[in-house]
Each structure stands twice: as structure tokens, then as C-alpha cells.
Amino acid sequence: MPAFSYRIRCCQLPIRRSDRWRYEMNRVVRVTAAGGIALGLVLGAGVTAANADEAPDSAEIVFDEFVEALKVDETTDAALAQKFDRLPDAEQERLADAIEENPLSVLTFTAGEPTLTSVTATAAEPALAPKNATSAKRATRSIVTAAAEPTVRNVASGLHIRTVASNPRYTATYPVNASLFGIATGTFTMRYVFEATSIAVTRNLECTGWFTGAAGIWNIGTSQSNYISGGTGVCTINYRMSLAFKGSFFSANKQQQLQYKGTRLTSATLKNI
Template structure:
């Protein structure tokens, strides 16, 4: 039953009681809150800043009355249902990998310096050994490091109220992810009635690296609790983005 039907039913009950039994209007069933009152209570619960509050209220006031009723009914049924999720484009930033065996490199340099005090034959042999060791160091060095970031805005009427953030750090060649270093997700923005917990998982398979963050969201509004679960995910094959998503789970 929508808001307009509720109002009509409440009015019918009130009239019937008044005419049939003499009960005063004060004892009749109370009409539900107006659409404007429901929306105002919802925005107050979000605890957004004054600028965002004013912008949201202005957008709601500009809606036709029938659309205001629809939004208010949706908020009362499940406040999470009126939120929109707008994904930005993931960005990938290159960094510098660390040398895997710095101690070995230092030992090779010391060996080269000591070899200079030996005869020519010994020096040639030491140089050959050091050259071989140097080649090994180059092979063992870590692949370049990359950091991928992926923001998804939670908004209402196109006005951002919070952001799901993801950071995925990994080592990779141009064609293969070789190691995951970090997979992190968090929500920033209004606190209000939101309660969000996160859990992360990541793996590398066949040169493809995956970072996934699950958000368990709950919301208290007008004495009721609502929940929704979402998963934000990034997948890279080397330095090439394979997929980026935020979906219900």
C-alpha cells in the first residue's frame, strides 16, 4: 500500500468511526508522515554536512509530487534502495620494485675490490665469477610494482554522500602479475546510520591477479534495520585491466 492509499484509508476509517460511533477525530488512526517529512528524517539520519543537506533537499523539492511519494515510499521500504553507485575509472600507477638480494650485491662488490690485489690470472677468474653472480642478481630482482585504485561513489540524486575505496598493490611484468602485495577496501563519507564492515581476499592465477573486497552494510532507520552486501573487485593480467566491478552478493 503506497502513501496516498494509506492516507485515503486512514481518512475513511476516521470518518466511519466519527459517524458510526461518535469517536472524536483525535482518536482516529494517525495519517502517515508526509513524503517531505520522511525524506527530511532520512537526510538528517545520514548526518551529511550542511551543504550536502541543502543540495539533497533542493533536488527532492524539485521533484513532482508523485515522484516525491515514490521516493518516500522506497525510503520507508528500504532506505538502501534509493542509493545509487557510480563507479569511477580505475587508475594504475607504476612504482619501483625493490632488489630481492641487496646483501648479495654488496658481497659481489667487495669481492671485485679484493680481487684487484691478486695477480692478473686470479683477477680474470674473479671477474668471471662476479660477472656470473651479477647476472644472477639481475634475474632475481623484483618485478616492477604497481598500485591500482578504484573509487565507487554512493550517491542520491547524483550527489555523493560517500565513497567505496579500493587499493590493490602488486608486482607485474607487462603480461603477468607475479605477486600481490596489498588488497584493501574502505568506505569514506557520511557516518550517520551506516554501519559497514569489510573483508578482503586476493590471489594470483595464470599471471592474472585478483583483489576482492566484501562490504557488509547495515542501516538503522525509524526503528528498523536493513542490510545489503556488496563486492568490489579488480582483476589485472600483467598491467592490463581485465575487469572492475561493484556488485550485490
């Protein structure tokens, strides 16, 4: 929807500003004619097209601009618009004020339930570097091996690669929805892949996070850390979000974390940082 349009209730089609100005002028003419007051006097009092353009945007216009900037799909756009139109006028004004103050403040971040699936491990799989592994090359240089396990040495690269069967591999996923009116506009997902016995995590293989969905005005950066302590595997994802809206910039930082003691989930958290 164009940024210079606004929504009219009762199922009317959107009216562009040029049409709205003509509507307002016709209304002024009708009112002044009924009151016996010359149109020139009304315009002399300051009711001009310029003044109309300088007036603050309505709550509907602010909301429409925000949803348009999010670049949600048409179905989500229609659902959000319907929710907004059902709000009392005072609540619409409050929401519009909050959007202009900080658009990120009107979004709700709701964590889903983590899920864990089992996959047969692959031999000679490189372990994940404990902190901020950003490439396969760095991860390969941080292979974790047990002292008692047989290994072969790659003379060319200096790497030790496991040749014995690994423990079962598990993949944990942890979604967090960014919602407005309970309608998801995007999802943050973290994935933690590790090897474990029933009572202890033995090796970390992957710790990643990403955003899917509408993020037209978002800039989202991620960083990760992971470690194993006392048989407990920990995967942490930090999201650093920035948003540009109507010439201003806003930021919010979130952290997702999963902890597993073997195959048992011991902690799943979402917090501001």
C-alpha cells in the same frame, strides 16, 4: 535539521510541529467562522492535536529524517533538499514510501574508472597472503619467493626475505560512489598493490577496501581475498552493509573486484552478493 521539522516550499523557513499545530488550528478557526460552524463541533468530529500527531509523516518529513540520519555535510544536505523539493508531489510520495520500505534501495552505486600508477618497488617487501590477510604478521608469514632467487634466512623468525630487486610496483584504485539524485553521499574505494612485468603479475602486496563519507546510520564490514593465476592478479573486496532506520534494520552486500594481467586491466566489476 531536527527530525520533528519539515520543509515548506517557496523559500519559507522550516516550521516546527508546535508552530504547525497552531497554524492548523488558526486555519480551522477561520474556516469554521466563515461557514458559520462552531469550533466545538469541528473538534467534536475528531480534529484534535492528538489526531494530528498520529497522522502519517509527510513525504518531506520522511526524506528529512533520512538525510539527517545519513549525517551528510551541510552542502550535500542542501543539494539533496533542493533536488527533492523540485520533484512532483507524486514522486516525493513514491520516494518516501521507498525510504520507509528499505532506505538502501534509494541509493545508487556507481563505479568509477580504475586507475593504475607505477611506483618503484622496495626490496624485501613481504608479499600479501593469498586470502583474507588481516594483519601484517599474517602477511609476513606468507612470503612468496621464486625458487631461483637468492634469499637470506632470518634464523630467529624462520622467514625468507628476498634480497634481490623486485619487479616494478603498481597501485590500482577503484572507487564506487553511493549516490542519491546523482549526488554522492559516500565512496567505497578498493586499493590493489602488486608487482608485475608488462605481461604478468608476479606478487600481490596489498588488497584493501574502505568507505569514506557520510555513514551515520551505516555499519559496514569488509573482507578481502586475492590470488595470482597464470600471470593474472585478482583482488576482491566484499562489503557487508547494515542500516538501522526508524526502528528497523536493513542490509545490502556488494563486491568489488579487479583483475590485471601484468599491467593490463582485464576486469573491473561491481555486483550484489
